[in-house]
Amino acid sequence: MACKKLPSLPTINLTTENLKSDSSSWIVACDDVRHALEEYGCFIAVYDQFSTELSNAMVNCLQDFFSLPTETKVQNLANNKYFGHVAPNTLFPLYESVGIKAVNTPEGTQSFTHLMWPSGNDHFSGTVLAYAKQASELEQLIKRMVFQSYGVLRSCDSHFTNDSYSYTLRGTKYTSPKQQESNIGLQIHTDKTFLTVLQQNEVNGLEVKTKNGEWIGFENKASSFVIIAGDAFMAWSNGRIHTPYHRVVMNVGSKVRYSITIKSYKNGMIRTPEELVDDDHPLQFQDFDHLGYTLFTNIADQDSPQERFAKFYSAVLGKAIKV
Numbered sequence: 001m002a003c004k005k006l007p008s009l010p011t012i013n014l015t016t017e018n019l020k021s022d023s024s025s026w027i028v029a030c031d032d033v034r035h036a037l038e039e040y041g042c043f044i045a046v047y048d049q050f051s052t053e054l055s056n057a058m059v060n061c062l063q064d065f066f067s068l069p070t071e072t073k074v075q076n077l078a079n080n081k082y083f084g085h086v087a088p089n090t091l092f093p094l095y096e097s098v099g100i101k102a103v104n105t106p107e108g109t110q111s112f113t114h115l116m117w118p119s120g121n122d123h124f125s126g127t128v129l130a131y132a133k134q135a136s137e138l139e140q141l142i143k144r145m146v147f148q149s150y151g152v153l154r155s156c157d158s159h160f161t162n163d164s165y166s167y168t169l170r171g172t173k174y175t176s177p178k179q180q181e182s183n184i185g186l187q188i189h190t191d192k193t194f195l196t197v198l199q200q201n202e203v204n205g206l207e208v209k210t211k212n213g214e215w216i217g218f219e220n221k222a223s224s225f226v227i228i229a230g231d232a233f234m235a236w237s238n239g240r241i242h243t244p245y246h247r248v249v250m251n252v253g254s255k256v257r258y259s260i261t262i263k264s265y266k267n268g269m270i271r272t273p274e275e276l277v278d279d280d281h282p283l284q285f286q287d288f289d290h291l292g293y294t295l296f297t298n299i300a301d302q303d304s305p306q307e308r309f310a311k312f313y314s315a316v317l318g319k320a321i322k323v
């Protein structure tokens, strides 16, 4: 009897050997990345520019942070729910999380470190900065590959200047549920980012929903990163890129799970390139301020991205527009 093959996320080889610019394998990889993001909004990148030591050191840094007293951790305040410290609560008792803004800059990592360790912690700030720099390079590589595949690399060069994006690190700790307790570590949502680059320790739990409504788990392997497209990338692409629902489910008796995400946000406006608009693909999303969108909290995780943008446009423009 034939077994039904379970869906799995596409895996794309982004190792140096495979990505020599202008080689045919570079063009093929660019198209693969674009198609994976159009179909799943997500893929597993195998990437060799990152040392395992750095990833392990980053997990150790998160453990150091989470062991700080609660009164210290709560000083990492946020102006909305996507930044700052989130303590476990009655609704989501398995989840504890921290956000570090401007994490790819020495100022960002040092001001966070100083707040948490007033007498200093160079190991923490140095590791976080090194990690964020590398992960933001991976994020830029992926954007470059998608833009290349759409033929808009030159017209969209403003996405690749020094200050064109802000990067936030979100580190999360998930404990295992007690018997009878809900196993939801993180509720279903889409990311409000342009892109999210995710790594985890050896404990699995991330699940991504396909367009057919099936949930796919992510099995961690060395040198692999999960790349997730956010709402802003979807809007920029005039709806071509998919922004996938995802969640974290924890098993009773599992070890503690740590995940590290680097989230990118475009500074200023997001504008769909002209090349992606034509009679068959009329413009779906008006230009919008990305930070303004992330700060717009009057939306529910269950809303579809289209519903979310409709509410957002209606609030900022004072009128509902068709999206």
Ligand SMILES: O=C(O)CCC(=O)C(=O)O
Pocket: 170, 172, 186, 191, 198, 200, 205, 206, 246, 247, 248, 259, 261
């Ligand atoms: O911890 C994970 O695997 C997922 C985290 C996530 O989806 C997020 O921070 O947006």
Ligand SMILES: [Fe+2]
Pocket: 189, 190, 191, 196, 246
């Ligand atoms: Fe997410």
